[in-house]
Amino acid sequence: MGKSRIRNNIRKLRFFHDEMTQQQLAEKVGVTRQTIIAMEQEKYSPSLELAFRIARVFDVPLEEVFTYDAEAESK
Amino acid sequence: MSFQEKNITVSLVNFILILGVYIIRVFQMIQGGSFNSTNVFRLWGIVIALAILVTVFATILTHIVSNIIQAIKTREEPVIEDIADERDKLIDLRGTKITYFVSSIGVFLSMLTFALGQPPLVMFTLLIFFGVVAQIIGDISRLYLYRRGF
Numbered sequence: 001m002g003k004s005r006i007r008n009n010i011r012k013l014r015f016f017h018d019e020m021t022q023q024q025l026a027e028k029v030g031v032t033r034q035t036i037i038a039m040e041q042e043k044y045s046p047s048l049e050l051a052f053r054i055a056r057v058f059d060v061p062l063e064e065v066f067t068y069d070a071e072a073e074s075k
Numbered sequence: 076m077s078f079q080e081k082n083i084t085v086s087l088v089n090f091i092l093i094l095g096v097y098i099i100r101v102f103q104m105i106q107g108g109s110f111n112s113t114n115v116f117r118l119w120g121i122v123i124a125l126a127i128l129v130t131v132f133a134t135i136l137t138h139i140v141s142n143i144i145q146a147i148k149t150r151e152e153p154v155i156e157d158i159a160d161e162r163d164k165l166i167d168l169r170g171t172k173i174t175y176f177v178s179s180i181g182v183f184l185s186m187l188t189f190a191l192g193q194p195p196l197v198m199f200t201l202l203i204f205f206g207v208v209a210q211i212i213g214d215i216s217r218l219y220l221y222r223r224g225f
Contacts (some may be wrong), residue, residue: 004224031158032158034077034162035161035163043223
């Protein structure tokens, strides 16, 4: 619970894709806007399938959207 | 507040009211000397019927009213997010797990009163009490998970 160890660039990627709204992204990947908000705030780690769907929307590899914060694990 | 959170809040308020009515009725029966199986089982029926009917109608009503308010505020067609995605399902699963856990403790405690020599009526009264309490705790935990993050 709380902050996840998975970091993401969803907000930045949305910005570089013509300021795509959270609602638009949510509709494209088939989740609610609340889930996109939770992911952007790093309060929710998506499933692998959803992560791939998001990367596909932005047409970038998965690692460009999500990264694993190993330092947070050792803290 | 999302569609799911509204649903949970409505359910939570309903079950708190049902618990209130249940506790008041049980104490009235005990004080009035009418704490017998007929009255207790009638109360069981009322509580279960209320739990189902009121939750269904209150949920429908809440969504109609909130969509009307949203439409008036934004002057646009309201966006209804009535799909349950993977996060909603996970939160619901966690909430259900907590509900079952509290419910199991409740069943154990109810059985314990019977084992300790209390009449079966006490056990049945406690069973439904803990059932409603478990539902309330489950709803609170779901709301907490939505707010705190999951």
